[in-house]
Amino acid sequence: MGYREELTRQLRNSARAAIRRYLRENGAGLLNTLYSEQPIRVHVTPGVTVDGRIDLIKRLDDSAASQREVINERLLLDIRDKILDAGDALRENRLPRKSQWCDTCARCDLVGLCRDNPTVAP
Numbered sequence: 001m002g003y004r005e006e007l008t009r010q011l012r013n014s015a016r017a018a019i020r021r022y023l024r025e026n027g028a029g030l031l032n033t034l035y036s037e038q039p040i041r042v043h044v045t046p047g048v049t050v051d052g053r054i055d056l057i058k059r060l061d062d063s064a065a066s067q068r069e070v071i072n073e074r075l076l077l078d079i080r081d082k083i084l085d086a087g088d089a090l091r092e093n094r095l096p097r098k099s100q101w102c103d104t105c106a107r108c109d110l111v112g113l114c115r116d117n118p119t120v121a122p
């Protein structure tokens with residue numbers, strides 16, 4: 001078997017294993033999936049547009065109802081204010097680094113550029 005065929009076989013096996021793992025861990029909830037990978041674009045205010053993608057939108061069953069947050073005018077205004085603050089910070093290049101390692105750093109895509117990761121052995 002050539003290199004290309006071997007690579008294809010390995011990638012196919014990895015993809016199948018990933019799908020099996022996903023179905024094992026999430027299969028029971030698949031029927032509640034409404035949308036996946038939905039692009040969104042929200043014009044918050046002139047000069048600020050939030051552009052992104054929602055990974056997964058699921059219909060919640062009654063047991064999850066208590067985890068929902070009621071969307072009301074106050075919540076929407078608070079979120080809009082946070083987005084406006086973030087837009088101002090970007091325009092003013094006011095993006096200070098976290099003073100120390102934290103959960104946000106642990107999830108940050110830029111950690112490799114920003115600082116040493118204390119959870120990874122050198």
Ligand code: SF4
Pocket residue numbers: 096097098099104105106108109110111114115
């Ligand atoms: S690792 Fe990410 S979240 Fe943490 S300080 Fe750097 S840029 Fe900010």
